[in-house]
């Protein structure tokens with residue numbers, strides 16, 4: 001996508017807050033009026049109080065030949081009063097603009113963050129494999145401020161600068177058109193500088209934010225895996241990698257800063273040189289009596305004041321380049337289509353009982369065109385209420401198979417049905433409400449134990465939470481914690497052992513009371529006795545559910561209604577424990593091997 005269209009999109013986003021934006025611009029413009037007014041009373045004092053020049057025709061036209069104007073003392077007081085009012089007005093409006101803008105921009109940032117978070121929640125697992133969490137974090141916490149900059153450094157300053165330049169030019173042109181045109185020559189020169197600098201500014205800013213994203217991702221990943229780093233004594237290796245990332249960012253930052261400072265200083269130089277010419281030319285006109293001392297004062301005042309709006313405009317242009325780069329990082333998220341779609345026609349059945357079929361299912365990660373299949377021609381029927389165990393060597397495709405059931409991915413071909421409904425025709429939210437999942441890595445949220453267990457059923461009563469914990473063999477160790485169920489889990493759950501975390505995530509799945517229960521190696525971190533207790537509890541819970549369980553401990557699934565062995569993505573055998581032992585193939589080999597071990 002091209003940069004200008006990115007900026008336009010961002011602009012459209014901000015402009016949708018019509019009322020607040022127009023209010024803000026209006027206040028800013030009134031403030032500009034007071035600013036432009038400032039040198040005019042001094043001109044009248046110089047020309048008509050200290051000398052005897054008649055009042056400007058515009059003033060006389062506005063208010064007529066009032067008598068008090070003839071009294072120089074009264075005229076002086078009038079001018080001083082206007083000066084005081086414009087000083088107070090400009091201070092008051094500047095304050096109003098700042099506070100109004102802060103509130104409005106904060107609202108924009110908040111709304112955009114919420115919109116991004118909403119979108120991120122919809123994106124599929126594939127998106128999270130492709131994007132680094134640290135980089136996403138940086139987009140969500142820092143890049144969202146582009147809307148703030150768009151309003152505070154572009155829209156408001158550019159509008160007030162244009163109005164202020166227009167008003168000053170008009171007044172200068174009324175005084176002396178030639179001189180006003182010389183002053184205006186600054187504009188084309190600034191445009192030339194901008195054309196020269198735009199491309200380098202875009203490239204260096206892009207690089208700066210890319211390397212900052214990489215740095216954030218590296219820091220996030222290494223902090224999350226600090227225990228592994230320390231266990232392998234690889235602190236110095238990681239330190240070096242960190243230094244490389246920091247150096248890369250520093251280089252990119254320096255380059256971007258140099259280019260942008262080059263542009264800013266060239267603009268300042270152009271403005272400064274034009275001011276010198278205008279002052280020289282104006283003074284010459286004054287010496288020849290073409291303009292009065294008061295007029296020259298207004299000119300000099302405006303020439304100095306001209307730098308402010310021109311500078312604001314050039315900053316606004318520079319900022320627009322930065323904003324384009326950063327907003328691209330946001331729109332990449334908002335435009336991402338890496339999600340498993342709900343069909344508009346999908347309708348929720350009254351209930352799901354959990355009668356599941358895989359029909360000729362082929363599946364692979366990545367693009368279909370790559371043709372690399374992870375699951376091949378899977379055909380499987382599991383009646384409601386039955387337990388199916390999936391076994392097989394590591395990398396065979398077991399986790400991939402169950403991830404299709406929650407629709408983290410869709411099959412490349414074939415279909416999966418529940419109670420005869422193709423998964424793709426069931427609303428995603430409804431489907432996931434009916435599936436309870438325990439993943440290999442038992443993730444806990446930084447909340448209390450009780451909130452973690454009730455994550456899938458936030459309205460659960462304390463009694464329901466306790467019962468689920470008891471079923472998962474978690475109640476006894478939870479009770480022994482100082483705060484029991486109210487114990488907060490630290491960010492990474494490091495205050496609990498692997499087995500304790502696993503039992504809490506089991507309790508979470510049990511409490512959800514979904515008709516389909518999927519367990520991916522749910523007891524891998526448990527000792528033999530606790531594992532046996534968990535499986536006993538599981539058998540009770542499983543009696544009313546369709547259960548898919550992946551485990552390497554074959555003795556634990558002897559009583560499963562169906563056992564399937566996966567190898568290289570294909571089902572190589574299926575049946576009950578006794579059938580498979582009798583067959584004497586892969587399952588029997590694995591089982592006998594475990595018995596000896």
Ligand SMILES: Nc1ncnc2c1ncn2[C@@H]1O[C@H](COP(=O)(O)OP(=O)(O)OP(=O)(O)O)[C@@H](O)[C@H]1O
Nearest residue numbers: 129365366374392393394395396397398399400401
């Ligand atoms: N997100 C992914 N993107 C690309 N390839 C993947 C992804 N997840 C898994 N794979 C690949 O798919 C294949 C099957 O992986 P899967 O995790 O399903 O196996 P598994 O039988 O569950 O293994 P394990 O017993 O070790 O958990 C592997 O070759 C793996 O590298």
